[in-house]
Amino acid sequence: MIITVASGKGGTGKTTIVTNLALALARKMPVQVLDCDVEEPNAHLFLHPEFQEEEEVTLPVPEVDSNKCDGCGKCSEACAFHALAVAGGRVITFPEMCHGCGGCALVCPQGAITEKPHRIGVVARGQAGRIAFAHGMIDVGHPLAPPVIKAVKKRAAGEGLTLIDAPPGTSCPVVAAVKDSDFCLLVTEPTPFGLNDLKLAVGMVRELGVPFAVVINRSSLGDQRVERYCRQERIPVLLKIPFDKRYAATYARGKCLVEEYPDWVAAFVGLWQEIERLVSQHARVAGN
Amino acid sequence: MQELLVISGKGGTGKTSLVAALAALAEDKVLADCDVDAADLHLLLRPEVESVNEFYGSSKAVINADLCTRCGRCREVCRYQAITDGAPARALSGSGQSPSSGSRQSTPVFQVDPIACEGCGVCAHTCPAGAITMKSNLAGYWYISATPYGPLVHAQLGLAEDNSGKLVTQVRQEARRLAEENNAWLIITDGPPGIGCPVISSLTGVTLALVVTEPTVAGWHDLERVVKLADHFKVPVAVCINKYDLAPEKSREIEAYCYEQGLAVAGKIPFDVDVARALVNAVPLTACSRGIAATAVEALWDSLQVQLVKAFNSK
Helix, strand or coil: EEEEECCCCCCHHHHHHHHHHHHHHHHCCCCCEECCCCCCCCHHHCCCCCCEECCCCCCCCEEEEECCCCCCCCCHHHCCCCCEEEEEEEEECHHHHHHCHHHHHHHCCCCCEEEEEEEEEEEEEEEECCCCEEEEEEEEEEEECHHHHHHHHHHCCCCCCEEEEEECCCCCCHHHHHHHEEEEEEECCCCHHHHHHHHHHHHHHHCCCCEEEEEECCCCCCHHHHHHHHHCCCCCEEEEECHHHHHHHHHHHHCCCHHCCCCHHHHHHHHHHHHHHHHHHHHHHHHH | CEEEEEECCCCCCCHHHHHHHHCCCCCCEEEEEECCCCCCHHHHCEEEEEEEEEEEEEEEEEEEECCCCCCHHHHCCCCCCCEEEECCCCCCCCCCCHHHCCCCCCCCCEEEEECCCCCCCHHHHCCCCEEEECCCCCCCCEEEEEEEEEEEEEEEEECCCCCHHHHHHHHHHHHHHHHHHCCCCEEECCCCCCHHHHHHHHCCCCCCEEEEEEHCCCHHHHHHHHHHHHHCCCCEEEEEEEEEHHCCCHHHHHHHHHHHHHHHEEEEEEHHHHHHHHCCCCHHHHHHHHCCHHHHHHHHHHHHHHHHHHHCCCC
16 A cells, blocks of 8 residues: 655655654554655655665756757757757757657657766665665756656555655645555644645645545644644544654654654554555445 | 845745744845745735736647547657546546546547646657647746735645746746836745755845754755755855754754855744744734744844845855
8 A cells, every 4th residue: 555645845744754654563564665755855864774775867868969960950849848959050958957758859850869868866775674765866956856756656565555755745746746646644734834735735635536634743833723624624634743842852863753752653553544444445435 | 136035955944934024024125935836925924916917837738539540659659658548547536527537438539647748749749640739738826915014926836737947937037027116125035945946946046045944854954955956056055043942952063064064054043932823823923022033033134134245245
């Protein structure tokens, strides 16, 4: 089963939920954590995996053979991403703009364009105790996250539980992470920001058709509006974590709640059982 | 004109609360919210929207079913698995928008999954029947609003849309135009989180980037990445450590790192429930509190004005 943990926004506690859930369940079943927040992956700072292999993620970008190119400009006309330009009869390429669609090579009448791999980031894979771990990291200065996210997701093992730490927001990188998940947990805070971002995230998962529920973090620092919204929208709230200076300090040192406060193990196991129940319920409804 | 961009390696470090608090302190400025994915600044500044404008993102492929011969060439050339052969590309949760769910189920029709489509147009270029066109896509809106703290340019990208970088550029252009019109000396911009495409669009050419961080291992990790990014685009950086007293030791480590990197720590803000209270009441902190965090923000603002002048003069 694939569970993705997302939120309209960063800093709400996605990584906290993913790492604690993984640690609480790893004793019971095979668990894998995939950190798809490829701009700022953080889960490794809490799970301390030993990395065993690293693989480059590349996009195929154009390479122009200047002997064959006659400067006709068809390639730059066809490129929707402005990754090629013709100047003084010569083609200049901008690899960081390229989405790797291959259109330029297809339209070139001279057959002057071939594609070569251009590095945009890495996927690293390893083991954190019983937990299988992988994360992606885009190279600084490179804007395209989705291909790196897809490369991380390819690592999903078939068996056991896969937990995906999604990037923040509701646009293309998040969609790339949430797509094909069996369940999505949305983490939020009980503030006007939290509510605003939660509503956006709910719209996104509804559009993707993935069953979902909510976890409220720092539940004691705010008001009741998020819970009221969830009640009105019939969205289950599966867990609340109150704000506690001790928890904040635990997080600051790179430690997990379930390690320092074993009482939380049962809470996260309970969270998992609720998710299992909701997933099978969703499957029944969808099957009819 | 100067532009102060507030960013952080990731969300939730307090960028928006800080921008709102600075907005209540600074004079003669224009405000911009470049977090177009999940814009929040409007929640604190209570804008009155003066103009609503459409934003068109990249194009999406559309297949004309009458011309399509189902040869499958489009599906072969598409690298984003955006072309499906009639079976619904994804479960649409009860919205009933899937054209294949109607009467045409017997003849499979090639379809475009608009979420997977990146708008490259390769399918349209190669379709032998000329059945595919690229249609520009209403991807969101941007607004000009009046707030008690000055004009605000903000935007909202549609759900699951791409091109946030382009929308950020639009917001910045409008903010600059407004600043010139109003003779404002400063634009304060609430930046998007991360280091990806919207941040890059926000960062290029600003006077000073204020990076807000938290004293945690994750905060530090993210700080390093965003500082590298700012460096890449040659933008001067100042740092603000938010909630520094939640983990004083980590704060000192981050300060030491900043010192080594030659980055000014422009301010340290203590944890203060007034911040959460201001947020819940949707008021900028400095407009409603005289507490320890509000005082620290005032000191930060003094220091930032010095940093801005420095950065501006060294350009």
